[in-house]
Structures are given as structure tokens and as C-alpha cells.
Amino acid sequence: MTKRNIVCVIAAHPDDEILGCGGTIAKHIDNGDEVHVTIMAEGVTSRKEQRSYEKDKLLLEELKVTAQEANNCIGSTSVRLFDLPDNRMDSLELLDVIKLVEKVIAEFNPNIIYTHFGSDVNIDHQLTYDAVVTACRPTPNQAIRTVLCFETPSSTEWQPSSSRIPFAPNWFISLNEEQMRKKMAALDVYHSEMRNFPHPRSFKAIEALAQWRGASVGTTYAEAFVLARNIVD
Ligand SMILES: [Zn+2]
Numbered sequence: 001m002t003k004r005n006i007v008c009v010i011a012a013h014p015d016d017e018i019l020g021c022g023g024t025i026a027k028h029i030d031n032g033d034e035v036h037v038t039i040m041a042e043g044v045t046s047r048k049e050q051r052s053y054e055k056d057k058l059l060l061e062e063l064k065v066t067a068q069e070a071n072n073c074i075g076s077t078s079v080r081l082f083d084l085p086d087n088r089m090d091s092l093e094l095l096d097v098i099k100l101v102e103k104v105i106a107e108f109n110p111n112i113i114y115t116h117f118g119s120d121v122n123i124d125h126q127l128t129y130d131a132v133v134t135a136c137r138p139t140p141n142q143a144i145r146t147v148l149c150f151e152t153p154s155s156t157e158w159q160p161s162s163s164r165i166p167f168a169p170n171w172f173i174s175l176n177e178e179q180m181r182k183k184m185a186a187l188d189v190y191h192s193e194m195r196n197f198p199h200p201r202s203f204k205a206i207e208a209l210a211q212w213r214g215a216s217v218g219t220t221y222a223e224a225f226v227l228a229r230n231i232v233d
Contacts, residue, residue, distance in 0.1 A: 020150030
């Protein structure tokens with residue numbers, strides 16, 4: 001990460017961007033890169049039996065403010081939330097989701113994309129991945145050079161390895177203490193999404209994972225990814 005990059009993070013729900021690559025976002029910002037975060041689904045209405053946009057409007061507005069605050073902690077250049085139905089993205093035409101991702105890519109013209117791993121248990125993660133892969137197809141004049149898939153604790157590791165391709169990282173981004181601190185601070189802003197240990201979406205488990213991913217490659221902290229595509233010019 002030496003030259004200035006334009007990075008897009010495309011995540012399904014508010015908090016996935018921090019869980020998956022919050023430290024990496026902070027590192028890109030430290031390196032002088034731009035990082036634009038897009039969140040596809042609203043992350044609220046699946047908690048109810050019936051989706052009710054009106055009733056949940058206040059909660060949705062609060063979550064938008066929370067997402068902005070969390071991304072301020074790690075320094076994201078911009079944050080955008082689309083209001084796709086939480087945990088019901090399979091009720092949409094995939095083409096409509098692809099068009100939203102294409103719009104984001106046309107606007108920022110990124111060279112690096114971070115998104116979900118396609119085998120996650122969560123249906124919105126799978127569909128976000130599918131939409132991103134299609135929107136990032138390497139046509140002539142496409143600026144995107146690198147597509148990386150992050151792991152999302154409480155979804156990636158919950159997929160049985162017999163069901164889908166398991167997450168086997170081949171790309172590690174080391175984090176310094178400050179970048180790790182920013183990740184944890186951003187998760188603290190999303191505290192309502194956090195759970196108590198030994199849930200994988202607990203502060204203790206998130207830190208342990210970053211330590212393990214770091215120790216796997218001889219560094220104190222890291223975030224791990226699967227490389228979907230890299231184009232070297
Ligand atoms: Zn999610």
C-alpha cells in the first residue's frame with residue numbers, strides 16, 4: 001500500500017465493515033488513501049416479524065448516525081447506507097442490487113474493493129458478495145485491480161465447511177496498536193450489535209481473532225482476507 005489508493009468497502013449491514021476490515025480501513029487512511037464505505041441493508045427491521053419502515057424509521061435514523069460515528073473513529077472518507085431490507089435481500093432482484101453497487105463504483109472509481117466472503121451463513125452477505133463480483137467484472141477500462149473478501153465473526157465461521165467453500169485466508173494486513181484501538185473504538189460505537197464473550201461478536205473474541213490472524217503471520221495484530229482477484233498491470 002504505497003501509492004494512493006481509492007478504496008471501496010461494500011458491506012451488507014452496519015458494523016460488518018468494522019468487524020471485517022475496520023483496522024484495514026484505518027491503515028489505508030494512515031497511508032493517505034481514500035476509503036468509501038457502502039452499507040447495503042439497513043440492519044434493523046429483521047428484528048421484527050414484519051418489516052415496518054414507518055415504525056422503524058427512528059431506529060433506522062439512529063443507526064445511520066451510529067454508522068457515521070463508528071466510521072469517524074477509523075477515519076473513513078465517506079459512508080453511505082442504502083435501505084435494502086435487512087436479512088431479506090433475497091426478496092430483491094439480484095440485478096437491482098448489482099445496479100446499486102455499479103453506481104457506487106462509477107462514482108468513486110476505486111482500485112481496491114473489500115467485501116464479504118461469499119460462503120457466509122448470512123444471506124445478505126452472500127448476495128452482497130454476488131452483486132460485488134458482478135459489478136467488479138474486469139471489463140476494459142475497469143479501474144478495479146484488487147478484490148478482497150473479509151471474514152465477519154458470527155457469520156463466516158458459522159458456515160459448516162461441508163456446505164460451502166470454507167474461509168481460508170491468503171491475504172493478511174497487519175495492524176499497529178493504534179489501528180487496532182480504532183477498530184475496537186468503532187465497535188464500541190456499535191455496542192448494541194456486540195455480544196458477551198464467548199460469542200464471536202464480543203470484544204474479547206474480536207481482539208483474539210486479530211491476535212490469532214496476526215500471530216499466523218508473525219505480527220501482533222492482523223485482519224485476514226481471501227483474495228478474489230488481483231490484476232497486475
Ligand atoms: Zn452482516
